[in-house]
Amino acid sequence: MIQMFNVFKNYDPVSPALIDISLHIRKGEFVFISGPSGAGKTTFLKLIYREELPTQGQILVNRRNIAKLPPSKIPYLRRSMGIVFQDFKLLNNKTIFDNVSFVLKILGVPVSVTKKKVFNMLRMVDIHHKMKSLPPQLSGGEQQRVVIARALINDPALLLADEPTGNLDPELSMEIMRLFEEANQKGTTVVVATHNPALIGCISNKRVIMLDKGRIVRYY
Secondary structure (H helix, E strand, O other): OEEEEEEEEOOOOOOOOEEEEEEEEOOOOEEEEEOOOOOOHHHHHHHHOOOOOOOEEEEEEOOEEHHHOOHHHHHHHHHOEEEEOOOOOOOOOOOHHHHHHHHHHHOOOOHHHHHHHHHHHHHHOOOHHHOOOOHHHOOHHHHHHHHHHHHHOOOOOEEEEEOOOOOOOHHHHHHHHHHHHHHHHOOOEEEEEEOOHHHHHOOOOOEEEEEEOOEEEEEO
């Protein structure tokens, strides 16, 4: 699913974000990218969904060298992904329902099916009662739940989540991780960046890649 070969990412020459990363994340795996703040976790995810380009090295997603994708093809790459952004990236002038249903509309899913899927997904993250609200009317934790619903709505082949429970209480955090685990059991490859050991501990069948100062320092 994801292969990296000697990947480096430099934002400046003094403090590289990633240093010589080589790994293989197989289809259907549940993988945590862990490490302290500044370890390179967010940069790692941004390279996979082509928000950033590597300074050096090669990245394959589904055997495609994504660094060579023209800008016009990047939206097609992301259609097969669900992405939980740390800064949400919600459309503030659209309702919660519209934010979550956006991908389904692009794919031409019938309106009746879209309405049912979106309501059920919003109910699963306990935000269905706010479906007619705009994002600025929601708290940070509520917005985070909307982002998670949006990421899962299309049953993505690949789910990328950057600190997905940072604004949520422990009980809801565990529920979100159960949703991720269910998606994984249905075949979705899940990659979660987190520094929270409690999240890692609640998933039994997983692999953990530890980063520190841009380097892989441990696998388990």
